[in-house]
Amino acid sequence: MRNLVVRVTVALGLSLLVVPAAKAQLPEGVTQQMIDEGKTIFNGAGICMACHGMDAKGVPNLGANLTDEEWNLGDGSYEAIVKTITEGVSSDKSSSGTVMPPKGGSQINDEQLRAVAAYVWSLSNK
Numbered sequence: 329m330r331n332l333v334v335r336v337t338v339a340l341g342l343s344l345l346v347v348p349a350a351k352a353q354l355p356e357g358v359t360q361q362m363i364d365e366g367k368t369i370f371n372g373a374g375i376c377m378a379c380h381g382m383d384a385k386g387v388p389n390l391g392a393n394l395t396d397e398e399w400n401l402g403d404g405s406y407e408a409i410v411k412t413i414t415e416g417v418s419s420d421k422s423s424s425g426t427v428m429p430p431k432g433g434s435q436i437n438d439e440q441l442r443a444v445a446a447y448v449w450s451l452s453n454k
């Protein structure tokens with residue numbers, strides 16, 4: 329009996345340690361559901377794949393690779409990614425000289441923008 333109590337206590341203790349650690353990896357305000365939705369938006373309503381490719385690995389002279397940890401704009405944080413997508417990229421800031429219009433020129437709303445940003449964030453934060 330005592331052995332069982334010890335084992336249950338240890339198991340509970342471990343699960344308490346593991347669960348918050350896994351959750352803490354997502355930035356504030358980001359959920360796994362947003363990341364999943366963001367992938368659909370990236371390849372659909374957001375038309376991001378037109379310049380960044382279906383795999384988000386970039387298209388030469390169009391959009392940058394979004395799956396690496398190198399950021400031309402901002403520090404790669406979730407909020408920096410939201411800002412870049414909201415504002416787009418002007419030709420003088422773009423390393424290829426190609427312009428990214430705000431929201432990639434799409435009509436996505438703020439909620440969709442935050443979801444697609446969550447997906448982009450997840451690509452370099454596995």
Ligand code: HEC
Nearest residue numbers: 374376379390391392399400401417422423426428431432
């Ligand atoms: C018309 C082409 C085009 C479309 C459409 C487009 N982008 Fe871009 N994007 C660019 C270009 C060009 C850059 C700048 C690349 C560079 O400087 O190397 C860029 C840069 C970015 C960056 C910053 C990359 C970095 O290295 O800092 C992010 C994030 C991004 N785009 C996300 C998106 C998302 C999300 C969408 C869809 C809502 C989207 N883009 C649609 C062309 C596009």
